Amino acid sequence: MTTAGRTGSAPRRRPLRALAWTAGTALLAAAVAAAATGFGGAGTGPAATGRTPPATAQVTRTTLTATKTVDGTLGYGDTFTVTAKSQGTITWLPAEGSTITRGHAVYSVDADRRPLLYGTMPLYRELRDGVEGKDVELLERNLDKLGYDGFDVDGTFTWATREAVEDWQEDLGLDVTGTVQPGDVVVADGRIRVAELRKPLGDTASGPVLDATGTTREVTVALDVADEHLVRKGMKATVELPDGATVNGKVKSVGKVATETTSGNDTATTIEVKVSVGGLKQPYDAAPVDVTIVSERRENVLAVPVGALLALAEGGYGVQVVEGAATRYAAVEVGMFADGKVEIEGVPEGATVAVPK
Known part of the structure; x- marks a missing residue:
């Protein structure tokens, strides 16, 4: 489809059937039915004096864009499930359709929030002094984005990392332990949108809690x-x-x-x-x-209205070139069809061609 309809592109020198889903097909078929012109030689017919065609168009240089x-x-997008990994009771749940961002609670267990951290690696072990790895780096990066400082985001859980964790836990109203368990947080690759709740308030804090998507x-x-x-x-x-x-x-x-x-x-x-x-x-x-x-998309090509094309008895396509009171037929090579026009070669820019009705 072009900006005006459904189109596609046809390889050069292809038969008409290759143009089946272009916007110009109907017009081209009409042109083929209207005229089958034959001439010999180098592909340019002799000039013929006659009445000027009722409609004409110029060969113009343009950009053709084919769309579908x-x-x-x-x-x-895809839905994923947030699963609780701790003991206790679900004491708070977000509303379906709500958006949750970094550091905010996804749900609560025994009145303790389970905040969202951004990343692609799930936490799988306790994070504490001396632990190193990508999961530590994920925690440190999120603490840094949340405004905590005094440590390096280097994947090593140091005393400075522990102090930042303690400050974070205190701000959230959690038990200040200086360590992070896998079930203490929810990890997703960005903001999440709550699609469907899987547990009611008061249910146990294990297994699927809610389904979520990206935003x-x-x-x-x-x-x-x-x-x-x-x-x-x-x-x-x-x-x-x-x-x-x-x-x-x-x-x-x-x-x-x-x-x-x-x-x-x-x-x-x-x-x-x-x-x-x-x-x-x-x-x-x-x-x-x-x-x-x-x-x-074809830029800087010569084009004429699709209706200007004629089928030649010798095969291929041509156009009727108007030169004053005379006309002649010229063979052309056909390229891309789009926007009700067709790319051609064989006729110079600015030439006038007939467009049969």
Whole structure:
């Protein structure tokens, strides 16, 4: 789909069938049906005096952008489960839909908060004096971001690290031990959004407590494997929301595993593509959306309206060049179709061509 419809690109010198999903296909088919012109020699027909065609256009130098629109689902990305790893009773839980940031409580056990730390490595042992490793570095980095100082973020739990931990525990109203157990904190790679509570207040503080997601709005697309070549990580996309508004997005990931689904008699093989979007004020947790991706972009090319193309009896395509009161036919090489135009070679910039109605 182009900015005006669904399109794609056709390889050079390809038959008409290769253009099946371009926006110009209908116009091209009409042009083919309207004229099949033959001429010999080097590909330029003799001039013919006649009535000037009713519609004309100039060969212009431009940028063509081909796009494709696919269905997607707006949400918050993958869900993960926060699991309690201590004894006691759940005494506080956040509201579903709430956002939790670094240092704030994810839930409470026996009135003691379990704060959120940012990182990708879960804590698996007691952190205390003399311990070294990536988990210590994670703790130190978070303490530093929370405003505690006097220690180095170097992955070594020293007396200075212990003092910072003690200050942190005191500020949270916890028992001041100077050590950190795996069940004392929740680790996630950033801010989290509470998707669903898995335990009620008063339940035991072990096992799944709640399901959460990230806070970045994300669109999931089940992309047909035939279109996999159109997308790559980092490319821009436009997302149309249910109310008709559009927002900018970026391809976050392109799946490597193909999935086959069957609906009635139809079977589709797709890969999962994720598109991140920001700045949304749209209220839905999930909603169907249209995602438009730029599949190809050609800069500084010569182009004419698709309707100017004619099928030549000898094969290939041409255009009718208008020169004053006379016209002639010129063979052209066809490139990309987009925006109702087609890239051509064989006719100079500024030439006038007929556009049959």
